[in-house]
Amino acid sequence: MKAPSMALLRAFAPITHSQTLPWTARGCLAQQQKSNFSTTEQRQARDKNRGPKKDPRITQIRYHLYHPLTPRPLRFSRNRALRHWTIHRAWQRYLDEQRKQTERTLERQYNAMSAACEALRLVDAHGLTADERTKIGESNTKEEGRLYRIAMLKTGVWDKVPIEYGRIQTETPPRKGWNHEWTR
Numbered sequence: 811m812k813a814p815s816m817a818l819l820r821a822f823a824p825i826t827h828s829q830t831l832p833w834t835a836r837g838c839l840a841q842q843q844k845s846n847f848s849t850t851e852q853r854q855a856r857d858k859n860r861g862p863k864k865d866p867r868i869t870q871i872r873y874h875l876y877h878p879l880t881p882r883p884l885r886f887s888r889n890r891a892l893r894h895w896t897i898h899r900a901w902q903r904y905l906d907e908q909r910k911q912t913e914r915t916l917e918r919q920y921n922a923m924s925a926a927c928e929a930l931r932l933v934d935a936h937g938l939t940a941d942e943r944t945k946i947g948e949s950n951t952k953e954e955g956r957l958y959r960i961a962m963l964k965t966g967v968w969d970k971v972p973i974e975y976g977r978i979q980t981e982t983p984p985r986k987g988w989n990h991e992w993t994r
Contacts, residue, residue: 930958 874880886894932939936951943949 927958928960930961931955933957 825880932954934943937958938948940954
């Protein structure tokens with residue numbers, strides 16, 4: 811049997827590595843900018859030796875992912891992966907159906923509330939609509955919609971309610987969390 815050739819190993823050895831870049835590329839590499847581009851002032855740029863600051867969250871994720879005590883990830887066989895995917899897909903379809911059912915229930919409730927508000931808007935203080943008033947021979951009164959206006963009044967809504975509900979609840983926090991300069 812013939813001995814393996816060492817030519818490949820020699821080609822990648824650092825001792826025999828030659829400059830294979832053309833003279834233009836070597837010139838560009840030699841004339842590279844010494845500092846990274848930055849819009850901050852020079853006195854703010856610190857730790858030049860260490861490079862850009864790494865995100866601590868990414869460092870933590872990498873630490874826990876590649877820690878020696880972390881168990882290896884599960885590897886399913888084809889059949890088991892197919893079973894897992896099927897069960898997962900069925901569970902997702904079930905959750906989608908539940909979500910749609912909840913949305914339908916909320917939509918029915920909203921429509922019922924809207925219809926009730928519309929009925930209140932059309933009714934006068936005696937419980938008669940405009941059509942019913944004309945049938946019995948009464949004239950239009952200014953009392954129409956009074957019950958609706960009373961139902962929609964917002965006075966006293968914020969009495970004895972915690973201060974954190976004073977701002978409209980959103981999914982994202984405000985840009986400035988608390989106004990420390992505020993005084994009464």
